[in-house]
Amino acid sequence: MDKGMEEAGNQMSPAVQQSKTAYDIIRERFGDAISEFDANPTMPFFEVLDIARWVDIAFYMRDNSLLRFNAMACLSGVDYPAEEKLGIVCNFESIGHKTHKIAVKVKCRRDGGSIPSVSCVWHTANWHEREAYDMYGMVFEGHPDLRRILCPEDWTGFPLRKDYQVQETYHGIKVPY
Amino acid sequence: MGLLDARVSNRNVLVTSVDNVMNWARLSSLWPMGFGLACCAIEMMATNASNYDLERFGIFPRSSPRQSDLMIVAGTVTMKMAERVVTLYEQMPEPRYVLSMGSCSNCGGPYWKHGYHVLKGVDRIIPVDVFVPGCPPRPEALIGGLLKIQELIRMEGLGISRQDALKKLADKSVDPQQAIDQVRKVAVTA
Ligand code: SF4
Numbered sequence: 001m002d003k004g005m006e007e008a009g010n011q012m013s014p015a016v017q018q019s020k021t022a023y024d025i026i027r028e029r030f031g032d033a034i035s036e037f038d039a040n041p042t043m044p045f046f047e048v049l050d051i052a053r054w055v056d057i058a059f060y061m062r063d064n065s066l067l068r069f070n071a072m073a074c075l076s077g078v079d080y081p082a083e084e085k086l087g088i089v090c091n092f093e094s095i096g097h098k099t100h101k102i103a104v105k106v107k108c109r110r111d112g113g114s115i116p117s118v119s120c121v122w123h124t125a126n127w128h129e130r131e132a133y134d135m136y137g138m139v140f141e142g143h144p145d146l147r148r149i150l151c152p153e154d155w156t157g158f159p160l161r162k163d164y165q166v167q168e169t170y171h172g173i174k175v176p177y
Numbered sequence: 178m179g180l181l182d183a184r185v186s187n188r189n190v191l192v193t194s195v196d197n198v199m200n201w202a203r204l205s206s207l208w209p210m211g212f213g214l215a216c217c218a219i220e221m222m223a224t225n226a227s228n229y230d231l232e233r234f235g236i237f238p239r240s241s242p243r244q245s246d247l248m249i250v251a252g253t254v255t256m257k258m259a260e261r262v263v264t265l266y267e268q269m270p271e272p273r274y275v276l277s278m279g280s281c282s283n284c285g286g287p288y289w290k291h292g293y294h295v296l297k298g299v300d301r302i303i304p305v306d307v308f309v310p311g312c313p314p315r316p317e318a319l320i321g322g323l324l325k326i327q328e329l330i331r332m333e334g335l336g337i338s339r340q341d342a343l344k345k346l347a348d349k350s351v352d353p354q355q356a357i358d359q360v361r362k363v364a365v366t367a
Pocket of ligand 1: 252253279311313
């Protein structure tokens with residue numbers, strides 16, 4: 001480690017340092033499939049670049065004895081219109097084993113893009129992915145039951161996209177004010 | 178005037194019209210349907226509970242629309258719920274009354290602009306007799322609304338339609354602006 005990086009490492013809070021240690025273990029195994037570590041003080045994260053390997057990474061994060069991220073605390077959808085992308089941000093914790101936390105970002109194309117589902121890894125992801133699909137419209141490949149979860153099944157459009165325009169009527173009822 | 182204010186003779190005979198008796202019976206046992214939709218429902222439950230005690234008006238919630246004659250739409254009506262509300266309304270036997278409680282069910286409330294999933298006023302799908310404003314309305318306000326429903330029932334009878342009764346009720350209402358101004362003036366001078 002060169003001097004500059006060491007200094008940066010020293011500036012990290014203990015919590016971020018823990019995340020960095022966890023990240024290094026994942027990086028060692030998956031190399032360029034994941035991005036550099038982002039030492040964001042509130043939510044240290046990395047991005048999955050080769051999204052085809054997202055499920056492998058997920059299993060590794062859950063089962064590796066040094067990581068044991070057994071809890072998906074949250075999965076949120078994000079719209080990046082400037083990049084023409086949709087994404088998810090997942091927050092992981094290791095309840096009862098470790099004190100480290102980390103967030104993982106996964107992105108896909110905005111039009112017709114898909115992300116592999118990790119609902120087989122963390123059951124929490126099942127409904128969370130349905131919600132992300134409901135609000136943003138990215139498809140989760142391999143999801144056992146990918147239906148809308150909050151909006152009516154025959155709703156048009158994905159409400160949390162930045163360019164969303166609400167429909168005029170729903171079953172003959174006027175929707176806008 | 179209530180039925181019990183009528184004169185009772187010394188033989189315990191009460192003379193009144195059938196309309197009066199019917200209305201008195203109906204308005205003294207308003208059974209709302211027990212369903213709540215959002216935060217307003219909490220206030221409705223509080224009104225039902227012992228502090229405000231709706232049972233003294235003969236009002237207590239039923240768990241079936243078939244047994245209810247009043248629907249208190251308490252809270253945010255989502256688009257998904259809207260059709261269910263209509264179904265429930267249709268299942269209620271006539272004569273039935275609807276009280277829209279809170280800004281959400283009156284007009285969309287805080288979700289009027291960005292709430293893509295919220296019905297902007299329950300009167301778009303079912304006829305509403307009384308609107309109670311507030312977010313949420315205090316129990317006193319809800320009780321006020323229920324008393325309005327009672328007043329409405331009292332007015333009904335042969336030869337007067339619900340529409341006419343509602344119009345009469347509206348005519349009788351007092352513009353609150355004066356009272357508000359007065360309270361403001363007192364608050365400012367104090
Ligand atoms: S009017 Fe206010 S209190 Fe009532 S349901 Fe809507 S947001 Fe909640």
